[in-house]
Amino acid sequence: MLNMAKILLVLVFIQLLAWMLPAWPHSKDIPYYLPLHTLLETVSIIVSIMVFAVGWNSKGRLLSGNIILLACAFFSVGVLDFSHTMSYGSMPDFFSPNDQQKHLNFWLSARILAATALLVVSIREWKPLHSKASGYLIFSSLLILTLIINWAVVYHQTWFPDTFILGQGLTPFKKNVEYIVILTNLATAAILYSKMRRPQTFKVVLMFGAVCTLAMSEFFFTLYTTMTGGYNVLGHIYKVIAYLFIYRAVVVEVIEEPYNLLELAKNKFSYIFDSVNDGIELLSMDGRIVDANRLDYERLGYTREEVIGKPLVQFSSSKYGPKIPYRIEQIAKTGLATFESARVRKDGSVIPVEINARLVELDAQQVFLCICRDITDRKHADADLRKYKAVLETTHDGFLIVDSMGFLLEANKAYSDISGYALDELKGMNIAQLEAGKQAGNEVKKYIATAAAQGYDIFETQHRHKNGHAISIEVSISLIPESNQFVAFCRDITSRKKAEENIQLLAFYDQLTHLPNRRLLLDRLQQALAASARSEKKGALIFIDLDNFKSLNDTLGHNVGDLLLQKVAERLTTCVRDGDTVARLGGDEFVVMLEDLSEMEFEAATKTEIVVHKILFTLNRLYQFDTHAYHNTPSIGATLFGKHTDGVEEVLKQADIAMYQAKAAGRNTFRFFDVEMQQAISDQVKLEAELQQALKLKQFQLHYQIQVDELYRPVGAEALIRWIHPERGLISPGEFIPLAEKTLQILPIGQWVLDSACAQLKVWQQDELTRHLTLSINVSAKQFQRPNFVELVQDAVESHAINPNLLKLEPTESILLENIQDTVTTMNALKAIGIHFALDDFGTGFSSLQYLKRLPLNQLKIDQSFVRDLVSDNSDQAIVRTIIAMAHSLNLEVIAEGVETVAQRQLLLANGCKLYQGYLFGKPVPIGQFESLLDQSLRPAPTNYEI
Numbered sequence: 001m002l003n004m005a006k007i008l009l010v011l012v013f014i015q016l017l018a019w020m021l022p023a024w025p026h027s028k029d030i031p032y033y034l035p036l037h038t039l040l041e042t043v044s045i046i047v048s049i050m051v052f053a054v055g056w057n058s059k060g061r062l063l064s065g066n067i068i069l070l071a072c073a074f075f076s077v078g079v080l081d082f083s084h085t086m087s088y089g090s091m092p093d094f095f096s097p098n099d100q101q102k103h104l105n106f107w108l109s110a111r112i113l114a115a116t117a118l119l120v121v122s123i124r125e126w127k128p129l130h131s132k133a134s135g136y137l138i139f140s141s142l143l144i145l146t147l148i149i150n151w152a153v154v155y156h157q158t159w160f161p162d163t164f165i166l167g168q169g170l171t172p173f174k175k176n177v178e179y180i181v182i183l184t185n186l187a188t189a190a191i192l193y194s195k196m197r198r199p200q201t202f203k204v205v206l207m208f209g210a211v212c213t214l215a216m217s218e219f220f221f222t223l224y225t226t227m228t229g230g231y232n233v234l235g236h237i238y239k240v241i242a243y244l245f246i247y248r249a250v251v252v253e254v255i256e257e258p259y260n261l262l263e264l265a266k267n268k269f270s271y272i273f274d275s276v277n278d279g280i281e282l283l284s285m286d287g288r289i290v291d292a293n294r295l296d297y298e299r300l301g302y303t304r305e306e307v308i309g310k311p312l313v314q315f316s317s318s319k320y321g322p323k324i325p326y327r328i329e330q331i332a333k334t335g336l337a338t339f340e341s342a343r344v345r346k347d348g349s350v351i352p353v354e355i356n357a358r359l360v361e362l363d364a365q366q367v368f369l370c371i372c373r374d375i376t377d378r379k380h381a382d383a384d385l386r387k388y389k390a391v392l393e394t395t396h397d398g399f400l401i402v403d404s405m406g407f408l409l410e411a412n413k414a415y416s417d418i419s420g421y422a423l424d425e426l427k428g429m430n431i432a433q434l435e436a437g438k439q440a441g442n443e444v445k446k447y448i449a450t451a452a453a454q455g456y457d458i459f460e461t462q463h464r465h466k467n468g469h470a471i472s473i474e475v476s477i478s479l480i481p482e483s484n485q486f487v488a489f490c491r492d493i494t495s496r497k498k499a500e501e502n503i504q505l506l507a508f509y510d511q512l513t514h515l516p517n518r519r520l521l522l523d524r525l526q527q528a529l530a531a532s533a534r535s536e537k538k539g540a541l542i543f544i545d546l547d548n549f550k551s552l553n554d555t556l557g558h559n560v561g562d563l564l565l566q567k568v569a570e571r572l573t574t575c576v577r578d579g580d581t582v583a584r585l586g587g588d589e590f591v592v593m594l595e596d597l598s599e600m601e602f603e604a605a606t607k608t609e610i611v612v613h614k615i616l617f618t619l620n621r622l623y624q625f626d627t628h629a630y631h632n633t634p635s636i637g638a639t640l641f642g643k644h645t646d647g648v649e650e651v652l653k654q655a656d657i658a659m660y661q662a663k664a665a666g667r668n669t670f671r672f673f674d675v676e677m678q679q680a681i682s683d684q685v686k687l688e689a690e691l692q693q694a695l696k697l698k699q700f701q702l703h704y705q706i707q708v709d710e711l712y713r714p715v716g717a718e719a720l721i722r723w724i725h726p727e728r729g730l731i732s733p734g735e736f737i738p739l740a741e742k743t744l745q746i747l748p749i750g751q752w753v754l755d756s757a758c759a760q761l762k763v764w765q766q767d768e769l770t771r772h773l774t775l776s777i778n779v780s781a782k783q784f785q786r787p788n789f790v791e792l793v794q795d796a797v798e799s800h801a802i803n804p805n806l807l808k809l810e811p812t813e814s815i816l817l818e819n820i821q822d823t824v825t826t827m828n829a830l831k832a833i834g835i836h837f838a839l840d841d842f843g844t845g846f847s848s849l850q851y852l853k854r855l856p857l858n859q860l861k862i863d864q865s866f867v868r869d870l871v872s873d874n875s876d877q878a879i880v881r882t883i884i885a886m887a888h889s890l891n892l893e894v895i896a897e898g899v900e901t902v903a904q905r906q907l908l909l910a911n912g913c914k915l916y917q918g919y920l921f922g923k924p925v926p927i928g929q930f931e932s933l934l935d936q937s938l939r940p941a942p943t944n945y946e947i
Contacts, residue, residue, distance in 0.1 A: 004209045011238065015216050018234055019223065033233070034090045040236040041085040047243040048078030055250050056139075065129035066121045067250060072139040073117030074246070076146040080110035083150055095154045104163040105153045108177050111218065113145075115184040118211050122191040170222065178222045185215035206249035213242035279353070279372035282362070285332070287312050287324055290367055299374065301346030317342035317350050327357070331368055335359050343372070352379050398473075398490035404452070406431040406444045409485065418473075418492045420466030436462035436470040451477045451486055460493070472497040496889075499882055506879045510584040512562055513569035521583035521591055525648045528595050529641060535596065538604040538642040542592040542612060543655035544572070544619075547633045547667045549588035556628060563625050564632060571618045575611060591655070601640060605672065608638055612670045620668070633668035635659055640672075649738075688739055690725070695748055699724055702756050703924035706933060707776070707895065710914040714934055716774030716808070718917060719757045720924045721749070746780045751792065753777050758800040758807065760927065765802060769934060776808040776838060781815045785822075790829045797833065804834030810861065812840045824854050831856040838895070842883060853890065860887045862913070864898020871903045884912045 055071025084106035086094040096102070129135055152159060163174035192208040220235030279296030281289055289307050297307045300315060313321040320341040331337045336358035343351045357370040398415025402408055411426040419426070419434060431447075432440040443461070451457045456478045462470045477488040508520035516524065525541070532539050546568065553561040565588065572582045572590060581593040594611060597604035615636065623630045637658025641651045654673040661671040694700060701724055704717040723731040740746040757777045764770035783789055797804045809830070815823050827837060838859035839852075862883055866876045880896075887894040896908050899918030908916065922933050 004205050008209060008212055011213060011216055011241070015219065015234070015238075018220075018230070034088065036233060037088065037236065038085060038091075040233075040240055041081055043240050044236070044243050045078045045081050045085070047240070047247050048074040048081065051075075051243070051247050051250050052078065054247075056135075065134065066124055066126055068129060068135045069124070069138055070117060070121050070246070070250065072135075072142045073113060074243075075139070076142040077110045077114045077117075079146050080106050080113065080149065083153070084110060087153075096157070100164040100166070101160065101162060102153055102157055104174060105157070105160050106149075107221075108163070108174070108181075109149045109153070111181045112177070113142075114214070115181045115188070118207070118214075119184055119188045119191075122188045122195070122207070122211075175222050178218050182215045182218045182222075185211045185218065189215065206245050210242045210245035210249070213238050213245060217242060279374070281312070281368075281370040281372060283312055283328075283368040283370060285328070285366060285368075287328055289315075296372060299345075299351065300343055315343050317344055328368065331357050331359055340375070341372075352376055354378075396492065398492075400431075400488040400490060402431055402448075402486050402488065404448060404484050404486075406448060415490055418465075418471060418490065419463060434463045436464040447475070447477065448486065451479050455479050455481075463490075496886075499886060503879060503882050506875050506882075511875045513566055513584050515569050515573075515590075516581060516583040518583070518585050521581065521585070521593070522648055524581050524583075525593060525651065528593060529645055529648065529651070531595065532641060532645070533643045536599050536643055537596045538599070538601060538640050539597055540594040540604065540608040540611075540638055540640050541651050541655045542594070542608070542615070543637040543652075543659040544590040544592065544615065544634050545636075545659055545663070546588035546619075547635055547663075549632070552630065552632070556625075556630070560625050560628065560630075564623060564630065567623055568619060568632075571621075572615065575614045575618055591652075597640075601642075604640055604642075608640065608672075612636055612638055616668070616670065635662040635667045636670035637662055638670060638672050687731075687736065688743060691723075691736055691739055691743070691745055694723060694725075695745075695752060699726070700749065700752065701926060702753065702760070703926055704775075704930040705917055705924040706922040706930065707774075707915060707917045708921050709916075710909055712921070714773065715915065716776065716806075717930065718776040718778075718810070718924075719753065719760070720778075721753055722924075741780060741782060744782065746782050747786065750780055750783045754793065754796050755800075758796045758802050761802040761806055762800045765806075770931070774806045774808050774836070776810050778840060779809045779811045781811065784811060784815050784826055790826060793830055793835060794833055797835075805836060808836040808838050808859070810838045810840040820854070824856075827856050838893075852886075857890075857892055859893040859895055859915075862894065862896040862908075864896075864918070867896050867898040867900075867904055867908075867918070870907055871901070877907070880908070880913075881911050888912060 052071045052075035055067045056075075083094065084103060085091070087098045087103040087106055091098055094102075161173040162171050164170055188211045189208055192204050192211065196204050196208060217235045217238035220231045220238065223231045276293060276295065279299065280293040281296055282291040284290050288309060288311050290309075292304065292307055294304075297304055300307070307315065313324050316324060323341075327337065327339065336356075338354070338356045341353055341355050343353055345351065352375050353372045354375045355370050355372050357368050359366060360369045361367075396414045396417065398418050399410075399412040400408060400415060401410040408426050408429050408431065411423055413423065416423050416426060421429075430444070432444045435443055437443050447457065447459065447461075456476070458474070458476050460472065460474050463473050465471050471492055472494045474491040474493045475488055477486050479486055508517060508523075509515065510517045528539050546564070549561065549564075552564060565584070568590065569582065569584065572592060576582060576592060576594065579595060581591075583591045583593070585591055592611070592615070594608060597607045616634065619632065619634045623632060637655050637660070639651060639654035639658055645651055658671045658673040662669050665671060701722045702719045703722050704719055706714055707716045707718060709715050721733055721737075723733075723736055725731050737746070740749055754777060757775050761775050764773055764775075786792070793809075797807065831837070836858040837856065838861050839855070839857055840861050841863040842860045860883060862880060866879050866883075868876075870876050870880060884894050893915060894913050895915035895917060896904075896913050897917045899905050899908065899916045899920050901920060904918075905916055905920060922930075925933070
C-alpha cells in the first residue's frame with residue numbers, strides 16, 4: 001500500500017506540474033505524434049489482450065468470477081482501442097473515412113466500458129461464477145456489444161454528437177463524458193479504498209492504483225485543444241500505466257498467488273517433514289529408501305545421501321530384515337499395516353521401532369509411507385507395564401479428542417462400546433449430540449470454557465446411548481494448548497451411580513412405606529430450621545404414634561401390621577401440602593413437618609392445629625384389609641420451631657414429649673409442647689459452663705476399644721474420649737461433644753486428644769507386643785477447617801517421634817458439607833507426611849458419595865446403625881454388601897463398628913469385611929485394662945456368646 005501511495009503521489013505531482021506550467025506546449029503539435037500515439041495505443045491493446053488471455057484461461061479454476069468479467073471487458077476495450085487507433089485521421093481509412101469524430105467516439109466507448117467494468121468488479125463479491133457457461137455468456141454479450149459499437153461508429157457517425165471542433169477544441173459533450181468517466185473511476189477508487197481497510201482475497205491495492213491512474217488519465221483528455229498536444233500524450237501514458245496495474249493484479253491473482261501458495265505449502269511440508277518427532281521413510285515398491293526425514297537418518301547416524309537409494313534391509317536388524325518382502329506384499333494388498341521392527345545404527349546398536357505403513361501415491365508413483373516411532377522407552381517400560389496388564393485389560397475408559405467447538409476429532413473403541421456408536425459415526429459428531437441433558441449445548445460450552453481456563457477439569461455428566469438410554473459418565477478433560485483441542489477420558493460409572501442411588505434409597509427412605517426415614521427427616525429438619533431462621537416464619541413438627549399397634553401385630557399378624565403402616569403413610573400424605581414432609585421414624589412412629597406457616601406464633605399454631613385435626617379425622621377412618629376391618633387411633637404431639645429453636649434434636653424431643661402427654665391424656669388426641677416442662681434446658685446450660693473448665697481440670701480420659709482382624713488378632717484401637725465428671729460421673733460423648741462443637745471447645749479438646757494419642761503411640765512403639773498397633777482418633781469438621789491443622793498434626797507427630805503411619809484420623813462424612821476442595825487439600829497434605837485416614841460413620845451422610853473417590857482414604861468404617869440389625873434386617877444387609885463392594889472396588893480397607901454378636905461377625909466376614917470393632921471383642925476401657933486385654937490376644941475365637 002505504501003509503495004502504491006508513492007507512485008500515485010508522483011503521478012499526481014506530474015499531472016499538477018503539467019497542468020500548472022504555462023510553458024507546457026499543450027496547444028502545439030508534437031512531432032511524430034502519429035507513431036507515438038500508435039505505439040502507446042498498441043501497448044494498451046497488447047496489455048488489454050494479455051489481461052484477457054490470463055484471465056480467460058483461469059475460468060476452469062475456482063477463481064473469482066470478477067477475473068473473468070474483467071478479462072472479457074478488457075478484450076472488448078482492446079478491440080475498441082484498436083478501432084480507435086485505426087480511425088486516427090492520418091491512418092488509412094478504417095471501413096469508412098477516418099476523422100476526429102470517429103476516432104474520439106471509439107475512444108469514449110472504450111473508456112466508458114472500462115470504467116463500467118471496473119466499477120462492477122469493485123462492487124461484486126469476489127467469488128466464482130455459478131458455472132463455466134456464465135463465462136461464455138459474459139464474453140459473447142460483451143463481444144456483441146463491441147461489434148454493435150463498431151458498426152454504429154463506422155456506418156452511422158451522425159448518430160453521435162460532435163466531440164471535437166477543429167480550431168476550437170473539445171466540445172462540452174466530450175468533456176462531460178470524460179468527467180462522468182472520471183467520477184465513475186473515483187467512485188470505484190472509493191469503494192476499493194474501503195475494501196482495503198479489511199482483509200481481501202484479491203490485490204485490491206493494484207486495482208485501486210489502476211482506477212486512480214485512469215481518473216488522472218481522463219483528466220488530461222479534458223484539457224487538450226489540439227489532437228496532437230502534450231496533454232494527449234500524457235493521458236495515453238497514464239492509461240498504459242493503469243492497464244499495467246490491472247494486468248499485474250490479474251497476474252498476481254491468477255498465476256503468482258497460486259504458485260506462491262504452492263511454494264508455501266511445499267516449504268511447510270518440508271518443515272513438517274523434518275520437524276516430526278517420528279522418523280518418516282518413503283520406500284519404493286522394491287524396498288529401497290526414496291526419501292527420509294532428518295530425524296530418521298540422523299538417529300541412525302547417517303547422512304541423507306548415505307541412506308537415499310539404499311535397500312531398507314541394509315538398515316534393519318537380522319531378526320526383521322528377512323520379513324521386509326513379506327511386509328511389502330502385505331501392505332501392497334491391504335493398503336496399510338502397523339508392526340514392530342528394529343533399525344541398526346551406524347555404530348551397530350539397535351533401535352526398536354513401531355512402524356505405521358501405508359501405500360500412497362506421490363507424483364504419480366506408488367510408494368510406501370512409513371512412520372517409524374522409536375519405542376525404546378516403551379520397551380524398557382514393558383516389565384513395569386506387565387504388572388498392571390490385568391488391570392489395564394479390565395479398564396474400559398473411553399478416550400476422546402474434541403475441538404474448541406465440541407466436535408469429536410477422535411474416539412477409541414472403548415467409548416464406541418460405551419456409547420453404542422461406531423467410530424465412523426462418532427467422528428464429526430458434537431458432544432452436545434451425546435449429552436443427555438436438555439441444555440446440552442450450554443453444558444458443553446461450560447465444560448470447555450472451564451477446561452480452557454483451568455487447563456483441566458473433572459466432572460460427572462450423562463451421555464445418551466445410541467439406543468436412547470442415559471449413561472452416567474465421569475469425565476477427565478485436559479487442554480492441549482498447542483492445538484486448542486481437548487483430550488477427555490470417559491469412564492462409564494452407570495453401575496456405580498446406581499449403587500450410590502441404591503445406598504441413598506436404602507439409607508434415606510423407609511423400605512416398607514417409601515417415606516423418608518429418620519436420617520432424611522433430620523437432614524430436612526436441619527434445612528427447615530435454617531430456612532425458618534432466615535425467613536422468620538415458623539414451622540411445626542408433628543409426632544404421631546399409633547395406639548395399640550402391638551395388639552394388632554399380636555392378633556392379626558405382622559403382615560396386617562405392615563399393611564396398616566402403609567395405609568397410614570398414604571393417608572398422612574394426603575393431609576399435607578406438596579412441600580411438607582411425612583416421614584416414618586420406625587415401628588409405628590410417624591413425623592409430619594410443616595414449613596412456612598406464619599411469622600405470628602398464634603397463627604402458626606392455628607394452622608398446625610387444623611392439620612392435626614385433619615390427621616386425626618383421616619386416621620380414625622376404618623381400615624379394610626381383605627376380610628378384616630380395623631379401627632385405629634393415633635396419639636399426636638406437636639411443637640413449633642423458628643428463629644430461636646435450639647436444634648434438630650431439641651425439636652424432636654419437644655414433639656416426642658407432647659406426644660406422650662397426648663397418650664397420658666387418654667390417646668386419640670393431640671397436645672402442643674409446653675415449654676415449662678423442658679427442664680433439660682437448664683441442665684444443658686450448666687453442662688456448657690462445666691465443659692469450659694473440664695480440660696483445665698483434667699477431667700477427660702481416653703478409653704481404648706480394640707480392633708481385630710478375621711483371626712481375632714489385635715490390629716489397633718480407637719481412642720475414645722470420656723468425661724469423668726466429679727459429681728455426675730461418666731458423661732457420654734454424645735451428650736457433650738455436640739456442645740463442644742457448638743461452643744468451639746472441640747478445638748482444644750481435639751488437640752488434647754491428638755497429643756494424648758501420639759504420646760500413647762510412642763509408648764507402644766517401645767514394646768514388642770504393641771509396636772505394630774494403629775491408633776485411630778475422631779477428628780471434628782471444625783478441626784479440619786483450621787488453616788494450621790496440618791502443622792498442628794505434624795508438630796504432634798514430630799514432637800513425640802512416632803511413626804505417622806500408625807496414626808489414623810477418623811473424620812465423619814460431615815466434613816463433606818463444607819468446602820470439599822479445601823478438605824481434599826488438607827487430607828492430601830497429611831497423607832504426604834504418612835497419616836492414614838478412615839471415613840467414620842460411612843453411609844449415614846447425605847451427599848458424600850459423589851466425592852468419595854476424591855478423598856485420599858485408607859479405610860471405610862461401616863456405621864454401627866447398619867450393623868445393629870444386620871442379622872434380621874434385609875435392608876441393612878443390602879447396604880452393608882454395597883458398602884463393602886464399593887470399598888473393595890476403590891482398594892480401601894473396610895472395618896465394621898458396633899459388632900456385638902458372632903452372627904453379625906460371620907455375616908460381615910461372609911461379605912468380605914475382615915476388620916471389626918465392638919463389644920464382641922472388647923468395650924472401650926482405660927489404657928491399663930486395654931493392655932491387659934492385649935495379653936489375651938492369642939486366645940481362641942469365641943464361638944457362642946454375645947455381649
